[in-house]
Amino acid sequence: MKIMGKATARPSLALVKYWGKQSVRENTPATGSLALTLDGLVTTTTVEEAEDDRIVLNGRVGNPAPYKTFLDEIRDQLGLGGRFFSIVSDNSFPTAAGLASSSSGFAALTGALAAFAGARLTPKELSRLARKGSGSATRSIWGGFTVYEAGAKEAYQEHDEDFWPEFRVLAAVVSDKPKPEGSRNAMEASRLTSPYYGEWVRTSPDLLKKARKALDRRDLATLGPLVRQSYLRMFATMFTSDPPLIYWQEESLALVRTLEDLRREGLEAFETMDAGPQVKIFCLEKDLDTLKTELEKRCNRSGNLNFLVSRPGAGLQTERLEIQP
Numbered sequence: 001m002k003i004m005g006k007a008t009a010r011p012s013l014a015l016v017k018y019w020g021k022q023s024v025r026e027n028t029p030a031t032g033s034l035a036l037t038l039d040g041l042v043t044t045t046t047v048e049e050a051e052d053d054r055i056v057l058n059g060r061v062g063n064p065a066p067y068k069t070f071l072d073e074i075r076d077q078l079g080l081g082g083r084f085f086s087i088v089s090d091n092s093f094p095t096a097a098g099l100a101s102s103s104s105g106f107a108a109l110t111g112a113l114a115a116f117a118g119a120r121l122t123p124k125e126l127s128r129l130a131r132k133g134s135g136s137a138t139r140s141i142w143g144g145f146t147v148y149e150a151g152a153k154e155a156y157q158e159h160d161e162d163f164w165p166e167f168r169v170l171a172a173v174v175s176d177k178p179k180p181e182g183s184r185n186a187m188e189a190s191r192l193t194s195p196y197y198g199e200w201v202r203t204s205p206d207l208l209k210k211a212r213k214a215l216d217r218r219d220l221a222t223l224g225p226l227v228r229q230s231y232l233r234m235f236a237t238m239f240t241s242d243p244p245l246i247y248w249q250e251e252s253l254a255l256v257r258t259l260e261d262l263r264r265e266g267l268e269a270f271e272t273m274d275a276g277p278q279v280k281i282f283c284l285e286k287d288l289d290t291l292k293t294e295l296e297k298r299c300n301r302s303g304n305l306n307f308l309v310s311r312p313g314a315g316l317q318t319e320r321l322e323i324q325p
């Protein structure tokens with residue numbers, strides 16, 4: 001009989017960002033984050049025992065070396081030491097392009113290995129394990145809205161996925177090419193070289209506190225500008241790193257400016273960005289069609305932009321499959 005572990009997880013999009021480590025060794029964040037798990041984008045991962053670690057990502061054989069430290073740590077924690085895995089992972093969206101695929105990817109891998117091991121772990125324990133893969137994966141274990149506090153080893157759920165059913169995220173995919181620099185190295189470069197990094201860390205708790213309150217009240221008009229402050233302050237540390245980190249593309253800035261125009265015209269839609277050129281815009285369901293139509297008209301004459309719609313989504317789901325030969 002063959003045992004397989006299977007898991008699905010969804011990306012965690014931060015409204016208030018974490019950027020920079022408090023402890024590199026423990027992989028804990030320097031700034032607390034408030035995030036949303038997206039239902040429209042799914043990572044599905046299966047693991048089964050093999051002679052060596054192997055990884056197939058979106059149908060392509062990948063290099064398992066970057067995952068080794070994480071896999072060794074998880075094997076250790078799950079009592080799987082000395083065993084190797086064939087990992088197959090598929091994303092329903094562009095990988096490594098700033099759509100938070102590392103969050104869903106490491107959360108799904110953690111879940112699939114735990115399912116394989118038959119370990120009955122709580123979400124808190126899974127969140128702790130996933131953290132070793134990527135900071136945002138710590139949050140992807142939960143659905144809905146999550147909080148991951150500065151220096152913490154796990155995230156928690158603030159509100160479940162039914163808390164704000166009208167909330168929508170429209171991800172404008174500017175480019176589906178992998179980003180030039182992974183976030184782990186990039187945030188370390190910001191920490192070590194940006195003169196603004198200290199201020200970023202110092203001012204983050206206040207933003208987080210205000211954003212949590214606005215979210216509690218489902219107050220988009222207050223939440224939106226706070227979310228913009230968070231990503232723009234984060235980018236300020238990137239732009240001022242040495243060498244500078246510039247993830248934006250012309251289309252990204254065009255979207256940011258168009259959203260300013262649309263807000264002036266009365267539309268309630270606010271953007272955020274991560275370590276990549278994509279622009280993720282949030283609004284209420286009633287405004288989604290207008291938002292999409294206006295962005296298509298004003299920013300997508302070339303037809304190069306793709307739009308993906310999400311609402312608050314579910315957390316990690318796992319399954320242990322016993323396959324008869």
Ligand code: PMV
Nearest residue numbers: 014017018134135136183274
């Ligand atoms: O998940 P990591 O460690 O690759 O870092 C992600 C950082 C941002 O996506 C830019 C912000 C966040 O809080 O998700």
